[in-house]
Amino acid sequence: MTLYVPAALLAATAVVLLGPASALLARARWVETAPRAAVGLWQTIGISALLSGAGSGLCVATERYHAGFVGGLGRLFEGLTSGRPLEGLGLPDALGLTLAADLAVVLVCLLGAVTIRTVRTRARHRHLVDLLSRRRHDSGAAVLDVRAAVAYCIPGIKPRIVVSEGALDLLDKTEVDAVLAHERGHAHERHGLVMLPLVGISKVFGFVPYARLAPPAVAALLEMAADDYAVRRQDRNALVSALVSMATAGALPACSFALTGGSVSRRVERLVRPSTSSARTVLAASGAALALLALPLAILLAV
Amino acid sequence: MGLGQLERRVMDILWDASDESLSGRQVAEQLPDRAYTTVMTILERLRRKRLLVRSSSGKVHTYRAAASRESYTASLMLDELGSAPDRDAVLVRFAQTVSPEEAVTLRRALGASKKRAP
Numbered sequence: 030m031t032l033y034v035p036a037a038l039l040a041a042t043a044v045v046l047l048g049p050a051s052a053l054l055a056r057a058r059w060v061e062t063a064p065r066a067a068v069g070l071w072q073t074i075g076i077s078a079l080l081s082g083a084g085s086g087l088c089v090a091t092e093r094y095h096a097g098f099v100g101g102l103g104r105l106f107e108g109l110t111s112g113r114p115l116e117g118l119g120l121p122d123a124l125g126l127t128l129a130a131d132l133a134v135v136l137v138c139l140l141g142a143v144t145i146r147t148v149r150t151r152a153r154h155r156h157l158v159d160l161l162s163r164r165r166h167d168s169g170a171a172v173l174d175v176r177a178a179v180a181y182c183i184p185g186i187k188p189r190i191v192v193s194e195g196a197l198d199l200l201d202k203t204e205v206d207a208v209l210a211h212e213r214g215h216a217h218e219r220h221g222l223v224m225l226p227l228v229g230i231s232k233v234f235g236f237v238p239y240a241r242l243a244p245p246a247v248a249a250l251l252e253m254a255a256d257d258y259a260v261r262r263q264d265r266n267a268l269v270s271a272l273v274s275m276a277t278a279g280a281l282p283a284c285s286f287a288l289t290g291g292s293v294s295r296r297v298e299r300l301v302r303p304s305t306s307s308a309r310t311v312l313a314a315s316g317a318a319l320a321l322l323a324l325p326l327a328i329l330l331a332v
Numbered sequence: 333m334g335l336g337q338l339e340r341r342v343m344d345i346l347w348d349a350s351d352e353s354l355s356g357r358q359v360a361e362q363l364p365d366r367a368y369t370t371v372m373t374i375l376e377r378l379r380r381k382r383l384l385v386r387s388s389s390g391k392v393h394t395y396r397a398a399a400s401r402e403s404y405t406a407s408l409m410l411d412e413l414g415s416a417p418d419r420d421a422v423l424v425r426f427a428q429t430v431s432p433e434e435a436v437t438l439r440r441a442l443g444a445s446k447k448r449a450p
Contacts, residue, residue, distance in 0.1 A: 157404055159339075161408070173405060173408070177409065273439060
């Protein structure tokens with residue numbers, strides 16, 4: 030059997046995953062009942078699309094050996110290690126292979142550069158927070174001398190949790206505890222690591238729907254996951270009132286910052302009306318994730 | 333005392349000196365529990381990280397903060413509040429600012445949840 034058939038199937042899989050499937054997941058409302066499972070599904074879509082795309086390319090590259098996929102892969106590897114990878118190729122094949130390799134190298138370098146920059150900015154922020162905070166909260170959070178009510182987590186191997194004097198003034202003790210538990214949720218569940226590749230692809234592959242849709246969707250889901258982490262440890266009502274106080278304290282008449290408050294209302298809504306049927310949702314999402322991973326592998330092994 | 337804490341004390345000294353440049357010796361005088369060479373190492377580290385600016389008069393190097401404590405705090409907050417391109421470096425802060433209309437809706441939702449509380 031020619032390898033062009035699985036190549037086409039895999040390419041179609043990648044296109045469907047990165048396009049319509051991503052759009053579907055971005056619109057789904059069930060994700061709010063199981064944010065962590067939904068994040069897993071977003072990650073799986075990305076990995077599965079990557080496997081499909083790479084598999085498709087390798088199928089095309091190995092077709093000319095007429096030795097099946099695994100056999101062709103061995104021959105391709107031999108050609109690469111012999112130092113004459115283009116030997117025996119016609120002009121179109123040689124050009125195509127060279128272009129594909131160049132493109133892959135450029136994209137990987139761009140992605141690496143964006144990721145390194147993000148990691149460096151995070152390191153710089155952690156260092157600045159260490160230098161600027163005049164005192165520490167009882168919880169160990171760094172307190173910044175800022176009137177605006179803010180609290181956040183700077184990701185890293187040793188994440189920093191930052192809270193402003195303004196937030197400590199605005200909130201009562203149970204509310205502060207709830208907010209800090211939320212930030213500890215980000216730190217403990219390593220949400221910064223989840224976002225890292227997504228930040229990179231959103232800047233390099235902005236033309237792909239997945240790269241545009243996944244980062245904001247996953248960021249919103251991670252906020253919900255951190256809310257869930259907080260309400261397992263602290264008072265639910267305190268978290269809700271802290272969320273509302275902090276979101277509305279900064280409400281400016283004509284606003285200077287991008288006001289994407291939509292996710293705050295959704296977070297409040299799901300905290301006020303907690304749903305109970307998330308176990309089945311988690312199971313379904315995990316099953317879907319497994320199927321997505323199995324699909325490109327199955328197509329390749331069927332050759 | 334860790335290196336980070338010593339860096340903070342050195343920065344505090346130079347921030348408090350505001351625009352005045354201090355020599356390594358002058359900084360070390362304010363940190364009597366630390367050796368002069370340690371203080372110099374920290375000053376050079378902070379200079380390499382572009383937090384301090386070094387100038388030389390004759391054979392003596394003097395140091396001052398590259399920017400005030402307030403402007404560093406402001407730049408950090410600017411990154412936080414989303415006008416800087418590097419905002420993805422930090423996770424979304426606890427709650428983003430909402431519009432006044434949405435504030436009303438949120439307060440209403442909050443009222444509902446308080447009533448439900450035992």
